Amino acid sequence: xxxxxxxxxxxxxxxxxxxxxxxxxxxxxxxxxxxxAAGAKFDGPSLAHWMGTDSFGRDIFSRVLKGAGATASIAxxxxxxxxxxxxxxxxxxxxxxxxxxxxxxxxxxxxxxxxSILLALxxxxxxxxxxxxxVILALGLVFIPSFARVTRTAFASLRDVNYIKSxxxxxxxxxxxxxxxxLPNTLPVLLPALTIGFNNAVLAEASMSFLGIGVTPPDASxxxxxxxxxxxxxxxxxxxxxxxxxxxxxxxxVGLLGEGLxxxxxxxx
Amino acid sequence: MKTRKLLALLLLLGLLSAxxxxxxxxxxxxxxxxKPTDGSTPGTEAPxxxxxxxxxxxxxxxxxxxxxxxxxxxxxxxxxxxxxxxFNVFEGLMKPTPDGDLIPAVAxxxxxxxxxxxxxxxxxxxxxxxxxxxxxxxxxxxxxxxCMPGGEADIQAVEAxxxxxxxxxxxxxxxxxxxxxxxxxxxxxTLAILPQGYxxxxxxxxxxxxxxxxxxxxxxxxVLERFDDYWGEPAYLEKVTLKIIENADSILMSxxxxxxxxxxxxxxxxxQQLGDAFNIEEGTMNLVQAxxxxxxxxxxxxxxxxxxxxxxxxxxQILDLAFDGYGSxxxxxxxxxxxxxxxxSLTNYYPHDAEKAKALLAEAGxxxxxxxxxxxxxxxxxxxxxAQVIVEQLKEVGVTAEILPVxxxxxxxxxxxxxxxxATVVGVDASTMTARALLERFTSTASxxxxxxxxxxxxxxxxxxxxxxxxxxxTAFYKEMEADLTKNAANVYIQDLADLVAxxxxxxxxxxxxxYVLDLAGVRYTA
Numbered sequence: 001x002x003x004x005x006x007x008x009x010x011x012x013x014x015x016x017x018x019x020x021x022x023x024x025x026x027x028x029x030x031x032x033x034x035x036x037a038a039g040a041k042f043d044g045p046s047l048a049h050w051m052g053t054d055s056f057g058r059d060i061f062s063r064v065l066k067g068a069g070a071t072a073s074i075a076x077x078x079x080x081x082x083x084x085x086x087x088x089x090x091x092x093x094x095x096x097x098x099x100x101x102x103x104x105x106x107x108x109x110x111x112x113x114x115x116s117i118l119l120a121l122x123x124x125x126x127x128x129x130x131x132x133x134x135v136i137l138a139l140g141l142v143f144i145p146s147f148a149r150v151t152r153t154a155f156a157s158l159r160d161v162n163y164i165k166s167x168x169x170x171x172x173x174x175x176x177x178x179x180x181x182x183l184p185n186t187l188p189v190l191l192p193a194l195t196i197g198f199n200n201a202v203l204a205e206a207s208m209s210f211l212g213i214g215v216t217p218p219d220a221s222x223x224x225x226x227x228x229x230x231x232x233x234x235x236x237x238x239x240x241x242x243x244x245x246x247x248x249x250x251x252x253x254v255g256l257l258g259e260g261l262x263x264x265x266x267x268x269x
Numbered sequence: 270m271k272t273r274k275l276l277a278l279l280l281l282l283g284l285l286s287a288x289x290x291x292x293x294x295x296x297x298x299x300x301x302x303x304k305p306t307d308g309s310t311p312g313t314e315a316p317x318x319x320x321x322x323x324x325x326x327x328x329x330x331x332x333x334x335x336x337x338x339x340x341x342x343x344x345x346x347x348x349x350x351x352x353x354x355x356f357n358v359f360e361g362l363m364k365p366t367p368d369g370d371l372i373p374a375v376a377x378x379x380x381x382x383x384x385x386x387x388x389x390x391x392x393x394x395x396x397x398x399x400x401x402x403x404x405x406x407x408x409x410x411x412x413x414x415x416c417m418p419g420g421e422a423d424i425q426a427v428e429a430x431x432x433x434x435x436x437x438x439x440x441x442x443x444x445x446x447x448x449x450x451x452x453x454x455x456x457x458x459t460l461a462i463l464p465q466g467y468x469x470x471x472x473x474x475x476x477x478x479x480x481x482x483x484x485x486x487x488x489x490x491x492v493l494e495r496f497d498d499y500w501g502e503p504a505y506l507e508k509v510t511l512k513i514i515e516n517a518d519s520i521l522m523s524x525x526x527x528x529x530x531x532x533x534x535x536x537x538x539x540x541q542q543l544g545d546a547f548n549i550e551e552g553t554m555n556l557v558q559a560x561x562x563x564x565x566x567x568x569x570x571x572x573x574x575x576x577x578x579x580x581x582x583x584x585x586q587i588l589d590l591a592f593d594g595y596g597s598x599x600x601x602x603x604x605x606x607x608x609x610x611x612x613x614s615l616t617n618y619y620p621h622d623a624e625k626a627k628a629l630l631a632e633a634g635x636x637x638x639x640x641x642x643x644x645x646x647x648x649x650x651x652x653x654x655x656a657q658v659i660v661e662q663l664k665e666v667g668v669t670a671e672i673l674p675v676x677x678x679x680x681x682x683x684x685x686x687x688x689x690x691x692a693t694v695v696g697v698d699a700s701t702m703t704a705r706a707l708l709e710r711f712t713s714t715a716s717x718x719x720x721x722x723x724x725x726x727x728x729x730x731x732x733x734x735x736x737x738x739x740x741x742x743x744t745a746f747y748k749e750m751e752a753d754l755t756k757n758a759a760n761v762y763i764q765d766l767a768d769l770v771a772x773x774x775x776x777x778x779x780x781x782x783x784x785y786v787l788d789l790a791g792v793r794y795t796a
Contacts, residue, residue: 034660034661035661036590036658036661038586038589038590041590041593042541055538055591055654056590056591056654056657056658057590216671216672216673216674217653217656217657217672217674218657218660218661218672230518231517231518231536231538231539231650232538232542233518234521234542235538235541235542
C-alpha cells in the first residue's frame with residue numbers, strides 16, 4: 001500500500017476550495033464589485049465587509065472574488081496557448097530532430113533571451129492595450145518557449161527507447177507514436193510544468209495589470225487591485241493585504257498540487 | 270529537504286507580492302527603512318521644527334515630482350514643472366499676480382498709446398540681475414527678440430510677438446510698436462528678461478526674480494538662495510532646496526520623515542495619510558476637467574443625448590467618491606480662478622436628474638440606452654478615477670460605458686489630433702492668462718477643436734469678442750460663449766481639480782495663481 005501523499009491531498013483540497021470560490025464569484029458576490037458608496041470609503045475589515053472597502057467604498061472581498069476570476073481565466077487561457085503551441089513544437093522537434101529542430105530551438109533561445117514581461121510589453125504595444133484577448137495572446141506567446149523546451153527534452157530522450165522502436169517496427173504511424181506512445185509517458189514531466197506555468201501566468205498577469213496594461217478599470221483583477229492598493233498603503237493596508245493574500249493563496253495551492261504530482265510520479269513521498 | 274524547499278518557495282512568494290506592491294518605480298522598501306517614521310514626534314529633526322523657531326536655519330526643502338528640463342534657460346523651457354519653479358528666478362517686463370492681474374516687474378510703469386499700437390515701458394530704476402549687472406534697455410530688447418518666431422531652433426518662440434513691427438530703446442525706455450491692436454498683448458510680455466551676452470544661462474541661470482540660482486545636482490536637487498538686491502518685497506526664506514522625488518511612494522515617506530517641508534499637487538488619498546504635522550493648502554489646478562464628447566460622432570451629434578449625459582452624471586458625487594470632496598464644480602469651459610470671466614450661474618445648469626436623462630434619451634431614440642467608450646490617458650489617475658465613477662452613474666440611465674486607457678502619446682495622436690474618439694475624460698488648461706486661451710478652441714474652424722464643436726452663434730460671438738476694444742464688452746461676449754457651450758451641452762463639464770499642497774506646520778504664505786507656478790517668495794516661518 002502506498003503512503004499518503006500529503007502534498008497532493010493538501011494541494012487538491014486547497015485548489016478545489018479556491019476554484020469553487022472563483023466559480024462562485026462569477027455568479028454571485030456579496031456586493032456588486034463595482035458599486036460605489038461615498039459613505040463607506042476606507043472602511044476596515046468588518047463583518048459587513050470582510051476585507052474592508054477601497055477608496056470608492058467598493059467591497060474589496062467582492063472585488064477580490066471577481067478579480068481572482070479574471071486573473072485565473074487569463075492565466076488558464078494563457079497556459080492553453082503556451083502549452084498547446086509549445087508542446088506541439090517541442091514534440092515535433094524532439095522526435096524528428098534535424099535542421100528544423102536546430103532552427104526552431106535557436107529561435108526558442110532567442111525568445112527566452114528577452115525578459116518575459118518586456119516581451120509581453122512589446123507584443124501589447126503592437127496589438128494595443130486595454131483588450132483582454134491581447135493580454136492573453138501576449139502572455140501566451142511568452143510562455144511558448146519554456147513548454148517547447150521541456151517537451152522537446154522529454155520526447156528526445158524517449159525517442160530511441162525500445163518500446164518506441166518496437167512500435168515503429170510494428171508499422172505504427174508517426175502520429176500514433178507521438179500521441180499514444182510518447183505523450184502519456186512525458187506526462188510526469190509535463191504536469192509539473194503545467195502547474196508551474198499556471199503560477200507564472202498568474203504572476204505575469206498580476207504584473208501586467210500592475211503596470212497598467214492588463215485588465216482595464218473599473219473591472220477588477222488582482223494585479224490591478226494591488227497597484228491601486230499601493231497608493232493607499234497607509235490609509236487602507238487591508239486592501240494590499242487581502243489582494244496579496246489572494247495571489248499568494250492561488251499560487252501556493254497550485255504549487256502544492258504540482259509538488260504532489262511530482263512526488264507521486266517519482267515515488268518520493 | 271523537500272519541505273524546506275517548499276517553505277522557501279512560500280516565503281519567496283510572500284516576498285514577491287510585497288515587492289510587487291512596492292515596485293512603482295524605485296526602491297521604496299529601502300527608503301521606508303532608512304527613514305523611520307515615528308508618528309509621535311513628527312519631524313523633530315527637521316529644519317522646520319516649530320519648537321526651536323529661533324535656532325532653525327531660515328530655509329526649507331521643497332519636493333518636486335520631476336527633474337527640470339536639461340537646460341535651465343527659461344526661453345528654452347518646455348516642461349510645465351520647470352516653468353513652475355523657475356518662476357521664482359525669472360521675471361518679465363510684466364508679472365502675473367495671484368488675482369490673475371498683471372503688474373509691472375522689470376518695467377516700473379508702461380504706457381499704451383490711444384490707438385493701442387505703441388507700448389512704452391520704463392525700466393525700473395536701479396534694478397539688477399543676480400550677477401550684479403544693471404538691467405538695460407539692450408537686455409530687454411535682446412530678450413524679447415530672442416523669443417520672436419524664426420530665431421534659434423531650441424528657443425520656444427512666442428507666436429504673438431510676431432505682431433511687433435518696431436522695437437527700440439532710449440536710455441531706460443523701451444518702445445514696442447504693433448501692426449494691429451491686441452488687448453491681450455501684455456500677457457505675453459511675462460517672458461523672462463535675461464542679461465545679453467551671458468552664455469551660462471543653460472547651467473547657471475541669471476534673472477531678476479526674488480530667488481537666485483545657486484547649484485543643481487541633476488536628478489537630485491536644485492538650490493536657490495534669496496536675492497538680497499531684489500527690487501520688490503524680498504523673499505522671507507534665505508534658502509530653498511528643491512528636492513526631486515520622482516517615485517510617488519517616496520513622497521509620503523519624505524514628508525513624514527521631515528526630509529521635505531512642502532509638496533504641491535498631492536492627491537486626496539496622499540493627503541489623508543499625512544497626519545497632523547502638516548497643513549493642507551487648497552488651491553486649484555486651473556484645468557477644465559470634463560468628459561469631452563465628440564460632437565460629430567453618433568450618438569453625440571444629437572444635442573439631446575449630450576444633455577442627457579449632463580443630467581445623468583452626478584458631479585458632486587464624483588468629487589465625493591474620487592476626490593474626497595476637494596475640487597470646484599464648473600459648468601462650462603472656464604474655471605473660477607479666472608475671476609471676471611467665470612459665470613457661476615452656469616455651474617448648476619444641469620442638476621443631477623436620472624429621470625430627465627432617461628426622458629431625453631428616449632426622445633432622441635435611445636429608450637434602452639446605448640454603449641459608448643471613454644478614452645482616458647492612463648498616466649493620469651484622477652481622470653481614470655473620474656471615468657470609473659461616471660461608468661457607474663451612466664449605468665443608472667441604461668448607458669453602458671467602457672473605459673479605454675491609452676498612453677499619453679496615443680491620446681495626443683489619435684484622440685486629440687486625430688479626433689478618433691467618442692468621449693474622453695481629461696483636463697484642458699489655459700496657456701496664457703486670457704479667456705481666449707480656453708474658448709478659442711471651440712470655434713468651428715480652430716485646429717485644436719478636438720470635439721468638433723460647431724455652433725454658428727459661438728463663432729460669431731468669438732469674432733465680436735476679439736474685435737471689441739473694451740475690456741467690459743469683451744468679457745460679456747466671452748461669457749455668452751460660455752453659456753452657448755453649456756446650453757448645447759458641448760461636453761459634460763465636471764470640475765477644476767483641487768491643487769493640494771502639504772505645508773509643514775509652522776510655515777505659511779503659499780500663494781496660488783491662475784496659472785501653473787509655485788511662488789516661494791511668500792513662504793515664511795510663523796514664529
